[in-house]
Amino acid sequence: MKQTILFVLVILMGLACQKDDGNDPENPYQFVRPSHFPEPTYTFENNPVTENGFKLGKKIFNDPILSIDNSIACSSCHVKSVAFADPQHRLSLGVFERVGIRNAPGIANMAFMKEFLWDGGGIHLDFVPPNAIENPVEMNETLAHVVQKLNAHSEYPDLFQEVFGPIDSINAPLMLYALSQYMNLLVSANSAYDQFYLGKGSLTANQQKGMKLFEEKCASCHSGVLFTNQDYRNNGLDTVFMDEGRARITEWDGDLGKFKVPSLRNVAITAPYMHDGRFNTLEEVLDHYAQGVIMSPTLASELQQNNKLGIDLTTDEQQLIIEFLQTLTDWEFISNPIF
């Protein structure tokens, strides 16, 4: 009963403070659903965002204490200035220069996602960081040892008490709660596109032409205000799948080579592209869809319409779509001083 009341209160508070851009100037540490965004998926009733919880999560996110040799932090591969993507490496690098199998995706609007990671193996935001912490080619640590290091630290025990106290000691779930509080507040909803969408700003004629083309040719997968249908697709990159993708999780051959359709918010600044970072520019990406799509049994039906592979796009149309995609860059998001 108490939980229900709390839940209703949280929702009411959310409604009361609803702002277009996901920011409440009165309290920037409160999670606010932008008015044009869907309902969040995160279990806020268990773990609401607080100022101190967010700050603790941010500290952990930027602390290499999470890796086995204290060399790598979350922020090593999720860089704020490029919407928390990895601009440096095609395949992200872990401890001891170990090469990962995929390109670290950007972190924005996590509170609205149903599943996480390129193959959707993460079912809840709390469970995403352990994937990097315990992966031998990423941080190569164990949660148990990270918790031990945090408890022995000069600052963390007091900080956790302030946020979650009184507690006996720091445990893994509380650490993951703090990280989720940080990531949940990373809402990107104030790009030029959003201003236009909400009737507060304008787009150039070319950007609007690009938007129309995008809606016709791309939005069946990159749909809605999150610019993803949150489903999995094989977008015609390969015929032999070194990385099984979604099939690794479903254990079904019909999902071979499928990956999560990424959100395109901030896409102009989150190169390289694709699950393995094989394309460096948006021009290469659009060119792939126009003339690089390869046939395979699991190829997306959207990419084989009318007995033709790929998407029918002239070079000019590709350029217009890129001009539109650039309107999805949220400068306020990447320069927000509290992030």
Place this chain on the structure above:
Amino acid sequence: MKNISLLAILFSLFLVASCTDKSVDPVDEPGPVGLEFDNVAIINDIVRQLNLKTIGDTEYDLMNGMDQQFNVTLLRYYISHIVLEGPNGEYFEDEVSVSATDSKGYYLIDESDATSQAVELENVPAGRYNKLSFTVGVDEDGVLEGAAGGALDPANKMFWNWNSGYIGVKFEGQSDVSIGGASGETVMTDNPKGMVYHIGGWKDIDGTPFVYNNRRLTLNFDTEAIVNSSEAPEVHLYFDVLKMFKGVNTIDFTGNNNVHKPSDGKAAAENLDAAFIYDHIHQ
């Protein structure tokens, strides 16, 4: 006048309340029930206690259904959603809830930790019980709430990070016929005799290819556990590790010895139904 009648009502309510308090007999009050999970190997009807071997120990004291020798270096499993039922409608459902510091109703039974093998149920309504049901593994209500503490703490090494969900049963050991190459907590990749069975898979969704490996089991007692505030019955259960590898499916240790995903663990999961056995009740 109003005040007087109000007083009268309050007074009579007080009387009624005090009467009911006095009329309660200890035999009508709820009491505890203990469940003891005893991990064993039953060979020719003789129950042998499990003897955990240290890493690399090549002394094999057990045999599977194909006469392949093996030993056990680690055994851990989750029990959840416990229900007790009786012949006269008695019903007790163990509360299940999770938070960052605790997970009620989820029990991690670990062969290396004797205290973990005794599950204490509190406040079971008075009555007679002759039936026990539980789930081996952790279903979606334990996963979708996010990170949880206690038994479900993801630091307990019973969680798959790459494919969010709990390993329901974790078995590790060695066999002299193993092809090696397996990796786990107690088995390193270079162990030529290692074998690892991490059985998980909780997505139970019609029309999808996901393999669901949690098992809902019901055990009937040959007698009744009498429950009230002055009794403390202990239900003694066996988990026969040998039955994990023989039964509806015969597991061959010369192959599939490195089980880390739901489909690979399906055969052993289906054997679990017969591996949990009711033995007796200490009243």
